[in-house]
Amino acid sequence: MSPVLAGVLQLLALVAALGLSYRPLGDHMARVYSSEKHLRPEKWIYKAIGANPSVEMRWPAYLRGVLAFSAVSVLFLYLLQRVQGSLPGSLGFVSIDPDQAFNTAASFVANTNWQSYYGEQAMGHVVQTGGLAVQNFVSAAVGMAVAVALVRGFARSRTGELGNFWADLVRGTFRILLPIAVIGALVLVACGAIQNFSGIHEVGQFTGGTQQWNGGAVASQEVIKELGTNGGGYFNANSAHPFENPNGLSNLFEIYLILVIPFALTRTFGRMVGSLRQGYAILGTMAAIWIGFTALMMWTEFAGNGPAFDIAGGAMEGKETRFGIAGSSLFSVATTLTSTGAVNSFHSSYTGFGGGITMLGMQLGEIAPGGVGSGLYGMLIMAVIAVFIAGLMVGRTPEYLGKKIGTREIKFAACYILVTPALVLCFTAASFVLDTPANSMTNSGAHGFSEILYAFTSGANNNGSAFAGLNADTQWFNSTIGIAMLLGRFLPMVFVLALAGSLAEQTPVPKTAGTLRTEKPLFTGLLVGTIMIIAGLTYFPALALGPLAEGLAA
Numbered sequence: 001m002s003p004v005l006a007g008v009l010q011l012l013a014l015v016a017a018l019g020l021s022y023r024p025l026g027d028h029m030a031r032v033y034s035s036e037k038h039l040r041p042e043k044w045i046y047k048a049i050g051a052n053p054s055v056e057m058r059w060p061a062y063l064r065g066v067l068a069f070s071a072v073s074v075l076f077l078y079l080l081q082r083v084q085g086s087l088p089g090s091l092g093f094v095s096i097d098p099d100q101a102f103n104t105a106a107s108f109v110a111n112t113n114w115q116s117y118y119g120e121q122a123m124g125h126v127v128q129t130g131g132l133a134v135q136n137f138v139s140a141a142v143g144m145a146v147a148v149a150l151v152r153g154f155a156r157s158r159t160g161e162l163g164n165f166w167a168d169l170v171r172g173t174f175r176i177l178l179p180i181a182v183i184g185a186l187v188l189v190a191c192g193a194i195q196n197f198s199g200i201h202e203v204g205q206f207t208g209g210t211q212q213w214n215g216g217a218v219a220s221q222e223v224i225k226e227l228g229t230n231g232g233g234y235f236n237a238n239s240a241h242p243f244e245n246p247n248g249l250s251n252l253f254e255i256y257l258i259l260v261i262p263f264a265l266t267r268t269f270g271r272m273v274g275s276l277r278q279g280y281a282i283l284g285t286m287a288a289i290w291i292g293f294t295a296l297m298m299w300t301e302f303a304g305n306g307p308a309f310d311i312a313g314g315a316m317e318g319k320e321t322r323f324g325i326a327g328s329s330l331f332s333v334a335t336t337l338t339s340t341g342a343v344n345s346f347h348s349s350y351t352g353f354g355g356g357i358t359m360l361g362m363q364l365g366e367i368a369p370g371g372v373g374s375g376l377y378g379m380l381i382m383a384v385i386a387v388f389i390a391g392l393m394v395g396r397t398p399e400y401l402g403k404k405i406g407t408r409e410i411k412f413a414a415c416y417i418l419v420t421p422a423l424v425l426c427f428t429a430a431s432f433v434l435d436t437p438a439n440s441m442t443n444s445g446a447h448g449f450s451e452i453l454y455a456f457t458s459g460a461n462n463n464g465s466a467f468a469g470l471n472a473d474t475q476w477f478n479s480t481i482g483i484a485m486l487l488g489r490f491l492p493m494v495f496v497l498a499l500a501g502s503l504a505e506q507t508p509v510p511k512t513a514g515t516l517r518t519e520k521p522l523f524t525g526l527l528v529g530t531i532m533i534i535a536g537l538t539y540f541p542a543l544a545l546g547p548l549a550e551g552l553a554a
Contacts (some may be wrong), residue, residue, distance in 0.1 A: 007326025026267020053167035059501030065165035090124035110489035113232030140228030141172035143373030153500030184223035192246030231341030262369035277519035289368035318349025336361035339371030341464030348468035356547030450546035460488035
């Protein structure tokens with residue numbers, strides 16, 4: 001079987017698995033967030049934190065809940081790392097330095113999981129399982145809660161109430177993420193991923209010394225790392241490590257975990273707004289971009305020129321032979337079009353255009369299908385922009401799902417789409433003005449520029465993957481990327497919730513002959529074009545200095 005055919009079959013199997021999961025999972029999540037019942041363990045949690053899950057919140061109160069919970073999470077995870085040397089199960093590792101601890105705490109709470117450290121050489125069992133793995137669950141649940149709040153803004157009228165953040169947080173964690181994670185961990189263990197609490201031990205004798213590895217609860221952390229679109233690996237090699245991702249089957253299963261909730265949330269959206277066809281329109285937009293990027297990535301990685309490419313069957317540098325070009329391409333597109341950031345290959349070793357595709361996937365806003373929760377609310381923001389553009393073209397007040405998109409709503413949407421590009425481009429520019437950050441580059445020229453551009457693109461968009469080749473474990477990068485991750489995560493949420501509150505207060509507008517049919521393929525095409533044009537106009541100059549220049553020079 002040719003590698004290209006194997007890649008096509010993997011893609012078809014993945015699409016089939018996602019299709020089978022779409023309806024039951026999407027409907028289940030709609031029931032979870034619409035239910036008025038509280039399970040007994042959930043009641044215990046509400047009592048412990050002093051929250052009343054039955055009290056509806058307006059958007060400022062909902063936002064305060066998001067920010068307060070996240071601030072406490074950052075502080076807890078920071079302190080846990082700072083006292084690691086005194087904790088049992090630390091495997092003899094010392095406490096984490098202040099700048100590294102801040103960067104890691106901000107990273108995991110912001111659902112970014114950027115790692116500028118070697119996991120197996122820095123973090124003990126307590127920090128890994130009691131700190132990082134816990135944040136993998138709750139940071140994903142926060143993103144889902146904000147997305148559901150925006151959906152309620154479209155679904156409700158003549159009220160500013162968006163639900164209860166604490167109820168949405170707890171339900172998302174215990175009724176959606178945790179059950180799937182338990183089953184998924186068993187699958188990964190069956191595939192060969194490790195799950196233990198062993199200490200550091202020698203695995204073989206090599207010339208010049210011995211090689212040592214530590215064990216850990218890897219399978220359970222790996223599954224929520226992918227399912228919650230987090231991405232932080234137990235080991236520095238991330239999903240290229242055989243303990244995390246043993247073979248081709250586990251690789252395909254992890255890609256499935258990355259995509260299943262973001263795609264299924266479009267069904268949840270359609271169910272909650274009372275129109276499944278609206279959900280299908282959003283699904284069609286996400287799927288069109290995802291399939292297009294996957295096809296482009298496979299083409300550019302298989303179609304290399306030169307003896308090395310011919311012998312290897314494509315661009316195999318930086319890729320694991322057990323996954324091949326197809327498995328690596330599928331994984332890289334899935335992880336950068338979502339906010340996952342896990343890697344099973346070095347993106348820096350991709351062809352010039354291949355590296356550009358991974359970068360552009362993040363720069364689109366990670367909305368195809370995007371992160372858990374963040375992908376849906378990012379796509380809905382783009383839908384608001386597309387409706388506004390369509391309204392300008394025909395000379396009528398834009399409407400979406402029966403809600404008018406006026407001056408206030410479009411300001412919130414515009415602020416949302418400007419936050420991350422401003423963070424990415426400003427921090428990248430500052431890094432080249434100063435001497436110390438530029439000295440962290442392994443490569444010069446266009447590829448070196450891509451290393452730093454990729455780092456801030458990954459941080460501000462809450463992806464967390466690295467281009468490799470950049471020494472990011474410095475005070476400058478730990479601090480600036482940490483700030484970019486926090487602002488890139490929570491500033492957009494402010495505008496999302498403000499938009500949700502504004503929409504929920506409106507009185508629905510009846511459909512007329514002039515109403516734009518946003519459930520039709522025409523709108524899907526308009527939405528795809530709007531996304532590509534906005535991202536292209538924003539990032540094209542920077543891409544031209546990095547991956548495009550490198551690709552054209554190859």
